[in-house]
Amino acid sequence: MANDILVFAEVRDGTFKRISAEMISAAKELAKKTGGGVAVAVVGNGVDAVAGEAASYPVDKVYTVKSPNLDTYSTQGYAQALLAVIAEADPAIVLFGATAMGKDLSSRTAAATGAALMTDCTEIDFDDGTLKATRPVYSGKVYAHVEASKEGLKMASIRPNIFPAAEKSGNSAASTDVSVNIDAASIKAKVLEVVASTTGRKDVTEAEIVVSGGRSLKSEENFKILEDLADAIGASVGASRAAVDAGYQPHSRQVGQTGKVVNPKLYIAVGISGAIQHLVGMRTSKVIVAINKDASAPIFQYADYGIDGDLFEVVPILTEEFKKLLGTA
Amino acid sequence: MKIGVMVKNVPDTESKIKLSADRKSIEMQGVKFVMNTYDEFAVEEALQLKEKLGADTTVTVFSLGPERLVETLRTALAMGADAAVHLTDPAFEGGDSIANAKVLAKAAEAEGFDLILGGKQGIDFDSAQTLSAVAEFLGMGQAQVVTDIEVGGDNTSLKVRRRIEGGDEIVDVTLPAIISCEKGLNEPRYASLPGIMKAKKKEIKKLGLSELGLSADEVGAAGSGTQVVGYSPLKERPPVKMLEGGPAEQAKELVRLLREEAKVL
Ligand SMILES: Cc1cc2nc3c(=O)[nH]c(=O)nc-3n(C[C@H](O)[C@H](O)[C@H](O)COP(=O)(O)OP(=O)(O)OC[C@H]3O[C@@H](n4cnc5c(N)ncnc54)[C@H](O)[C@@H]3O)c2cc1C
Ligand SMILES: Nc1ncnc2c1ncn2[C@@H]1O[C@H](COP(=O)(O)O)[C@@H](O)[C@H]1O
Numbered sequence: 001m002a003n004d005i006l007v008f009a010e011v012r013d014g015t016f017k018r019i020s021a022e023m024i025s026a027a028k029e030l031a032k033k034t035g036g037g038v039a040v041a042v043v044g045n046g047v048d049a050v051a052g053e054a055a056s057y058p059v060d061k062v063y064t065v066k067s068p069n070l071d072t073y074s075t076q077g078y079a080q081a082l083l084a085v086i087a088e089a090d091p092a093i094v095l096f097g098a099t100a101m102g103k104d105l106s107s108r109t110a111a112a113t114g115a116a117l118m119t120d121c122t123e124i125d126f127d128d129g130t131l132k133a134t135r136p137v138y139s140g141k142v143y144a145h146v147e148a149s150k151e152g153l154k155m156a157s158i159r160p161n162i163f164p165a166a167e168k169s170g171n172s173a174a175s176t177d178v179s180v181n182i183d184a185a186s187i188k189a190k191v192l193e194v195v196a197s198t199t200g201r202k203d204v205t206e207a208e209i210v211v212s213g214g215r216s217l218k219s220e221e222n223f224k225i226l227e228d229l230a231d232a233i234g235a236s237v238g239a240s241r242a243a244v245d246a247g248y249q250p251h252s253r254q255v256g257q258t259g260k261v262v263n264p265k266l267y268i269a270v271g272i273s274g275a276i277q278h279l280v281g282m283r284t285s286k287v288i289v290a291i292n293k294d295a296s297a298p299i300f301q302y303a304d305y306g307i308d309g310d311l312f313e314v315v316p317i318l319t320e321e322f323k324k325l326l327g328t329a
Numbered sequence: 330m331k332i333g334v335m336v337k338n339v340p341d342t343e344s345k346i347k348l349s350a351d352r353k354s355i356e357m358q359g360v361k362f363v364m365n366t367y368d369e370f371a372v373e374e375a376l377q378l379k380e381k382l383g384a385d386t387t388v389t390v391f392s393l394g395p396e397r398l399v400e401t402l403r404t405a406l407a408m409g410a411d412a413a414v415h416l417t418d419p420a421f422e423g424g425d426s427i428a429n430a431k432v433l434a435k436a437a438e439a440e441g442f443d444l445i446l447g448g449k450q451g452i453d454f455d456s457a458q459t460l461s462a463v464a465e466f467l468g469m470g471q472a473q474v475v476t477d478i479e480v481g482g483d484n485t486s487l488k489v490r491r492r493i494e495g496g497d498e499i500v501d502v503t504l505p506a507i508i509s510c511e512k513g514l515n516e517p518r519y520a521s522l523p524g525i526m527k528a529k530k531k532e533i534k535k536l537g538l539s540e541l542g543l544s545a546d547e548v549g550a551a552g553s554g555t556q557v558v559g560y561s562p563l564k565e566r567p568p569v570k571m572l573e574g575g576p577a578e579q580a581k582e583l584v585r586l587l588r589e590e591a592k593v594l
Pocket of ligand 1: 213215216239242243254255256257258259260270271272273274277278281291292294297309310311312342366
């Protein structure tokens with residue numbers, strides 16, 4: 001129906017990612033305004049269980065596309081599958097998480113359908129008959145207000161941790177298989193292997209709490225004190241570019257303009273000065289804590305709570321306090 | 330191998346972004362424009378491939394936008410690119426990334442590239458959309474956010490490493506294809522003095538609507554599905570609460586505030 005909202009479900013390793021539950025929340029908000037329902041597209045191979053899981057959220061419909069050639073993500077394979085769902089479901093709006101997969105797929109399918117696309121939105125609304133979004137631009141120095149300016153299909157990707165994840169409601173929404181012949185030869189870029197990072201933690205973009213360290217940690221070994229802090233509160237570990245350039249942490253953990261943009265509910269910056277290129281990667285975090293021994297460090301201008309002190313003294317004590325509170329000792 | 334590189338001219342990361350009084354636009358006076366950070370990796374990778382694959386490899390850079398981007402094209406030429414194309418026409422103004430991708434795809438189509446490189450995203454609008462759309466318009470394969478490229482199969486395929494949440498994907502890419510470059514791929518070179526001198530003499534080809542055989546309603550603002558209607562500054566954060574006392578008191582107080590006041594634990 002042309003006023004429904006379709007959520008592209010991100011599935012990795014057979015799991016329905018949290019971001020997709022967040023997109024269901026966003027879709028429910030939008031559907032109230034468009035007067036339509038919420039549908040979910042599940043694409044992959046052997047995804048019956050995930051499709052069943054998707055149907056247990058408070059949604060109206062689940063569409064599945066299954067093929068051995070969709071076993072791993074590929075832009076062209078998944079685009080063909082999603083285009084077939086769009087043709088069948090005829091939604092007004094398609095939502096994606098602003099993740100590696102969501103950003104990749106949304107622009108390819110928007111180009112294929114001529115849809116209006118807004119990426120990496122932090123606010124979204126449907127008003128006056130059109131889709132409106134707010135998105136940080138110029139590396140997060142200002143917000144741009146963007147509107148769809150033509151009729152027809154609209155698409156948006158929304159940054160993680162903006163909407164709360166929808167809760168399963170014990171629903172069992174109707175499920176429809178959309179059959180598409182995905183030809184292996186039409187997929188020009190194929191995943192041979194997925195190499196998980198060795199850190200064993202959630203990616204900084206997906207974590208609800210991020211603890212980041214700067215050059216002041218002085219060595220890779222010293223990051224152990226941040227790892228301990230992170231363990232105590234279930235956080236991921238990030239780093240400034242200076243710490244990454246010095247080889248203390250891998251680039252996959254770098255937060256900032258040439259690293260990752262994070263949006264956790266709590267960001268703890270430890271021994272980080274707060275250069276603009278770092279700030280743009282974390283300043284939409286809900287609560288920011290800074291620990292720095294220089295009371296005039298710029299990071300304090302962006303923090304909610306500040307500790308003027310030596311990280312090597314403060315962090316171990318803080319870890320113990322967290323353990324006491326949360327019983328994670 | 331024929332390599333095309335898409336480069337964008339963007340405000341330097343240090344620039345202050347100032348809004349106009351009506352908040353409808355951004356004041357660009359005094360802003361320094363440079364080559365998009367990620368596009369530097371793309372130019373460098375193209376030049377390294379040329380060095381590796383030999384003389385019949387050519388590198389052509391493209392950029393769409395206002396006159397000031399000629400500087401960015403010159404930089405790419407000075408680094409060692411063979412040719413540069415400036416896509417310019419009043420009709421291109423106000424295009425969103427997908428409208429711009431139509432123009433870029435059209436310009437690239439005529440050249441028959443084996444490989445097109447660009448950046449993972451423009452650090453101006455942070456869209457990360459343009460290159461997937463170009464790939465779709467050209468019917469090419471794509472791999473985004475790439476940190477390693479190996480050429481294989483008699484120069485007909487690539488093995489690339491691309492970054493995703495929590496790890497990397499190793500992807501086999503059949504050429505022709507489009508690759509977007511991420512930090513870590515290489516260390517971009519600086520232009521040498523002879524390079525800069527040589528670049529001054531190279532011609533920068535200009536192509537507009539009619540040369541590309543496009544119509545005005547499919548490009549620029551008219552051909553865009555989205556429109557920026559205004560800007561707003563970031564929300565001010567309340568002043569920081571500095572915690573008093575020695576490390577033990579500060580730590581205790583922080584934990585209490587995070588639970589009771591901020592309610593994030
Ligand atoms: C194009 C470009 C892109 C960039 N991209 C990024 C990016 O993505 N991410 C990023 O982070 N940076 C980026 N930068 C770099 C950025 O400008 C800064 O250089 C960098 O963020 C500084 O890292 P830092 O805060 O760890 O180090 P510093 O600036 O050296 O700060 C160290 C801080 O630690 C404090 N300190 C020292 N010892 C202690 C102690 N014992 N206890 C407590 N505090 C202590 C000091 O007071 C100081 O404030 C980029 C720069 C450019 C030009
Ligand atoms: N106007 C443009 N001219 C040339 N290349 C561009 C242009 N816009 C985007 N690109 C390319 O597409 C990449 C992603 O840009 P964006 O989609 O704007 O984030 C850039 O890094 C460039 O390689």
